[in-house]
Amino acid sequence: MTAIAMPDLSVRLGKLELPYPTLMGSGCYGSGDEFASFADLRKIGAVVLKSVTREPRLGNPTPRLVHVAAGMLNAIGLQNPGIDWYLEHDVPKFAGRPCVLIGSVAGFSIDDYAYVCERLASRDEIAAIEVNISCPNVASEGETFACDPRLTEKVVRAVRSTTDKTLIVKLSPNVTDIAGIARAAEAAGADALAVVNTVRGMAIDVETWRPRLGNVTGGLSGPAIRPIAVLAVYEVARAVKIPIVGQGGIETVSDALEFLLAGASAIGIGTANFTDPRVPERIVAGLSDYLQRRGLSTIAELTGKANVGRLSAAQIEGDAG
Amino acid sequence: MQPALDHNARVHVTSVIDRRVVAPGVISLGFRAPELARAARGGHYVMAVPPTGEAAAVALGIYEADDNRISLLFFLTGKRTRELGALRPGDELSMFGPLGNGFDLTKPPKRATIVAGGVGIASVLLAAEELLRAGSRVELLYGARSSAYLVDAKRFARLGCDVAVSTDDGSAGHHGFVTQLLEQRKPPELLLACGPSPMLRAVAASAARMGVRAQLSLEETFACGVGGCWGCVVPLSAESAQAPSFPPGDRGGSDVVYARICKEGPVFWSDELRW
Numbered sequence: 001m002t003a004i005a006m007p008d009l010s011v012r013l014g015k016l017e018l019p020y021p022t023l024m025g026s027g028c029y030g031s032g033d034e035f036a037s038f039a040d041l042r043k044i045g046a047v048v049l050k051s052v053t054r055e056p057r058l059g060n061p062t063p064r065l066v067h068v069a070a071g072m073l074n075a076i077g078l079q080n081p082g083i084d085w086y087l088e089h090d091v092p093k094f095a096g097r098p099c100v101l102i103g104s105v106a107g108f109s110i111d112d113y114a115y116v117c118e119r120l121a122s123r124d125e126i127a128a129i130e131v132n133i134s135c136p137n138v139a140s141e142g143e144t145f146a147c148d149p150r151l152t153e154k155v156v157r158a159v160r161s162t163t164d165k166t167l168i169v170k171l172s173p174n175v176t177d178i179a180g181i182a183r184a185a186e187a188a189g190a191d192a193l194a195v196v197n198t199v200r201g202m203a204i205d206v207e208t209w210r211p212r213l214g215n216v217t218g219g220l221s222g223p224a225i226r227p228i229a230v231l232a233v234y235e236v237a238r239a240v241k242i243p244i245v246g247q248g249g250i251e252t253v254s255d256a257l258e259f260l261l262a263g264a265s266a267i268g269i270g271t272a273n274f275t276d277p278r279v280p281e282r283i284v285a286g287l288s289d290y291l292q293r294r295g296l297s298t299i300a301e302l303t304g305k306a307n308v309g310r311l312s313a314a315q316i317e318g319d320a321g
Numbered sequence: 322m323q324p325a326l327d328h329n330a331r332v333h334v335t336s337v338i339d340r341r342v343v344a345p346g347v348i349s350l351g352f353r354a355p356e357l358a359r360a361a362r363g364g365h366y367v368m369a370v371p372p373t374g375e376a377a378a379v380a381l382g383i384y385e386a387d388d389n390r391i392s393l394l395f396f397l398t399g400k401r402t403r404e405l406g407a408l409r410p411g412d413e414l415s416m417f418g419p420l421g422n423g424f425d426l427t428k429p430p431k432r433a434t435i436v437a438g439g440v441g442i443a444s445v446l447l448a449a450e451e452l453l454r455a456g457s458r459v460e461l462l463y464g465a466r467s468s469a470y471l472v473d474a475k476r477f478a479r480l481g482c483d484v485a486v487s488t489d490d491g492s493a494g495h496h497g498f499v500t501q502l503l504e505q506r507k508p509p510e511l512l513l514a515c516g517p518s519p520m521l522r523a524v525a526a527s528a529a530r531m532g533v534r535a536q537l538s539l540e541e542t543f544a545c546g547v548g549g550c551w552g553c554v555v556p557l558s559a560e561s562a563q564a565p566s567f568p569p570g571d572r573g574g575s576d577v578v579y580a581r582i583c584k585e586g587p588v589f590w591s592d593e594l595r596w
């Protein structure tokens with residue numbers, strides 16, 4: 001094998017350039033500093049901050065978490081202090097963080113999304129905006145934006161008109177035609193798509209016969225949803241030209257590679273941080289090794305390269321070379 | 322409450338140096354972990370990563386700590402603790418911590434009472450040692466299912482604690498709840514407790530009747546263990562000093578705010594809880 005220079009792991013999402021392709025999933029990494037003692041924030045691509053709404057939200061009753069086979073169910077219910085408090089008290093603390101911070105916006109009306117996005121995007125501390133149109137844990141119409149292509153298009157158009165910063169639209173796996181929703185988001189001006197948010201789920205305590213979450217239902221994350229998420233990335237990648245942040249159960253280098261091969265340009269890591277905060281760093285090192293071993297110089301050379309046709313023996317040998 | 326020592330917080334890879342089955346289905350594991358051991362105070366916990374790495378980390382109180390070694394004491398309840406319980410001396414484990422705000426022992430009183438229920442004993446040994454060192458007289462009220470589950474009761478007595486025990490089945494000490502022992506006592510100057518939620522609620526009620534404040538170490542399912550996910554919350558009075566510093570939001574006229582047990586706790590003042 002010929003020795004090559006260190007592979008380039010940087011990625012570009014719209015105008016946003018990231019040194020590494022790993023984004024910490026919204027709601028899983030707080031505002032970054034919670035993990036600062038356990039993970040090297042300089043070795044991650046970006047932290048997607050917890051979603052913020054127009055009004056403060058108390059969130060759902062407890063219990064909010066259940067560990068299940070190969071993952072967990074959560075029903076936090078978007079607990080957050082509301083955009084006013086957030087801008088005044090939280091955002092100033094973000095200055096000087098050693099990693100890129102991406103804001104996340106949630107809402108209950110198109111007007112809410114546009115308002116929160118505009119105010120958040122006006123701050124220098126926030127490099128880009130993720131639009132969470134897919135939270136499964138709020139009782140009202142929160143999720144319908146990601147379930148209907150016309151609503152997706154309307155909400156994305158509205159936020160698009162408020163900012164020039166990179167807009168990442170986060171899609172829900174709880175739909176029949178995710179490609180249609182993805183096309184609607186692209187048409188309305190999204191710069192990138194995050195695929196996917198959690199899968200709706202439920203767990204019941206067989207002793208008490210009661211649901212194990214205070215909110216009855218929740219969102220499933222972790223390895224349990226990985227094949228669902230890989231398929232979603234694959235379908236979305238064939239439908240749009242904009243980059244995809246693939247996420248759902250990524251824990252290892254090979255998990256990350258699956259998402260890239262399915263069509264992702266970058267990857268999101270959420271639940272795996274709860275098992276071991278060093279996972280993101282390990283994935284970055286592993287991706288670098290993999291590229292070198294394969295004689296590739298950039299991550300982009302992997303994106304969408306899953307070969308879903310039959311490979312000839314020559315092709316396989318060529319790839320392995 | 323006693324703040325966690327964040328600068329000492331790291332991911333530690335340690336190896337098991339001893340393993341004891343201390344009661345049916347209750348395991349104690351000792352680790353060589355000097356940094357952790359020196360930073361650990363009463364009420365601190367670690368997040369221990371199950372060895373296959375397939376399941377989320379588990380929150381476990383730091384039971385013992387000296388210059389070099391810490392130990393954890395846990396019930397085999399589910400998948401993750403069973404994985405930990407299968408470890409043998411020499412096996413490696415990663416954990417991060419110490420985490421959380423421990424018991425506030427900054428003003429050691431003449432007399433302190435500690436109420437421990439079941440495996441809650443794991444979070445109070447360091448506090449008892451610290452109080453005894455500071456010259457406090459410490460009474461441990463210790464309740465368990467049966468005598469077999471009264472882990473290390475004699476050890477607390479040897480340390481110098483006055484120990485009174487209770488069991489659900491009457492096989493040792495008072496037949497009934499440990500909180501009934503507390504009801505027979507004079508109001509203590511300092512009251513600490515760790516155990517199952519129903520016990521903690523009863524301690525809070527007794528404390529209120531006695532006109533004292535108790536420090537309760539709470540439990541809830543954790544995901545991140547460091548304050549990043551808002552999954553482990555408990556309702557607190559909005560005026561509580563431990564309430565997270567933001568407005569409680571759409572609370573429909575109620576006076577509560579959700580605080581993270583892992584970050585703002587796990588030790589809370591009984592009169593500030595609204596659970």
Ligand SMILES: Cc1cc2nc3c(=O)[nH]c(=O)nc-3n(C[C@H](O)[C@H](O)[C@H](O)COP(=O)(O)OP(=O)(O)OC[C@H]3O[C@@H](n4cnc5c(N)ncnc54)[C@H](O)[C@@H]3O)c2cc1C
Nearest residue numbers: 366380381382394395396398399400401402440443540541
């Ligand atoms: C700050 C903190 C400190 C803790 N310290 C300790 C400690 O020192 N020792 C210790 O043993 N535990 C301790 N715990 C509790 C421990 O983290 C949980 O019991 C853990 O979730 C068990 O993980 P598991 O995967 O084995 O079981 P899970 O899969 O989470 O649970 C399996 C089943 O057991 C039930 N269950 C869970 N916990 C208990 C329990 N305690 N008693 C009876 N049933 C239960 C669950 O409802 C579920 O049905 C602590 C928790 C916190 C938050």
Ligand SMILES: Cc1cc2nc3c(=O)[nH]c(=O)nc-3n(C[C@H](O)[C@H](O)[C@H](O)COP(=O)(O)O)c2cc1C
Nearest residue numbers: 025026027051074132197221222248249269270271
């Ligand atoms: C506890 C928890 C809280 C979450 N909160 C949010 C949120 O506020 N906004 C959002 O867009 N996604 C949220 N998510 C979804 C994650 O960002 C991610 O899309 C999902 O968990 C799948 O990835 P994973 O399997 O790597 O965790 C949350 C997930 C978890 C587990």
Ligand code: FES
Nearest residue numbers: 544546548551583
């Ligand atoms: S477990 Fe994540 S905030 Fe407490």
